[in-house]
Amino acid sequence: MARVCLTLAFQFIFCFFIIFATADDESFVRTVDRKLLGLKKEKLSHFRLYWHDILGGRNPTAVPVVPPSSNSSTAFGMISVIDDPLTLGPQLSSKMVGRAQGFYASASQQEVGLLMAMNFAFMEGKYNGSTITVLGRNTVFPKMREMPVIGGSGLFRFARGYVQARTHRFDPTTGDAVVEYNCYVMHY
Ligand SMILES: *[C@@H]1O[C@H](CO)[C@@H](O)[C@H](O)[C@H]1NC(C)=O
Numbered sequence: 001m002a003r004v005c006l007t008l009a010f011q012f013i014f015c016f017f018i019i020f021a022t023a024d025d026e027s028f029v030r031t032v033d034r035k036l037l038g039l040k041k042e043k044l045s046h047f048r049l050y051w052h053d054i055l056g057g058r059n060p061t062a063v064p065v066v067p068p069s070s071n072s073s074t075a076f077g078m079i080s081v082i083d084d085p086l087t088l089g090p091q092l093s094s095k096m097v098g099r100a101q102g103f104y105a106s107a108s109q110q111e112v113g114l115l116m117a118m119n120f121a122f123m124e125g126k127y128n129g130s131t132i133t134v135l136g137r138n139t140v141f142p143k144m145r146e147m148p149v150i151g152g153s154g155l156f157r158f159a160r161g162y163v164q165a166r167t168h169r170f171d172p173t174t175g176d177a178v179v180e181y182n183c184y185v186m187h188y
């Protein structure tokens with residue numbers, strides 16, 4: 001009888017321990033009042049930027065790092081890393097407010113379809129050091145392409161939204177492109 005009691009007592013302690021351990025495991029997450037992080041009212045910002053993708057010349061801003069598969073009309077498999085100036089006007093000489101850093105990869109075999117993965121790193125005024133992250137599909141040829149804004153940092157913490165890209169100028173000989181980006185971003 002004593003033995004049975006002892007076993008039961010052990011089982012009880014063991015169960016108790018498991019329940020406690022489980023509760024402990026979740027205690028690293030807690031709810032925080034957003035005011036403690038200085039987050040007041042969510043707002044919607046729109047900004048228009050021109051994205052300069054320069055492939056040719058001595059100072060390219062887009063560098064192919066993986067060549068396309070040899071037998072592909074859509075450059076399937078190609079990956080280019082970019083550090084593209086973002087300017088306020090369509091001319092490269094207009095004011096630069098940031099850079100689009102990341103890569104694009106040709107991810108479609110049926111048509112030209114790029115996976116764009118880039119951070120818009122802002123360098124102007126109070127936005128200096130803040131970023132938004134654009135991740136989406138860019139089919140390049142339609143008049144307008146839309147891609148999600150999936151996040152941000154600094155003044156763009158908790159960012160979500162979308163960008164609309166329209167090709168402003170494309171040079172078929174060099175491959176250089178200027179693309180107008182209209183960004184609509186919800187953030188605090
Ligand atoms: C490319 O692939 C297609 C279909 O697989 C084939 O018919 C064609 O001959 C290939 N072309 C070359 C240049 O390899």
Ligand SMILES: *[C@@H]1O[C@H](CO)[C@@H](O)[C@H](O)[C@H]1NC(C)=O
Binds near residue numbers: 123125129
């Ligand atoms: C942006 O911030 C960097 C580093 O904090 C600084 O060196 C640079 O001068 C700033 N640029 C502008 C335009 O304020």
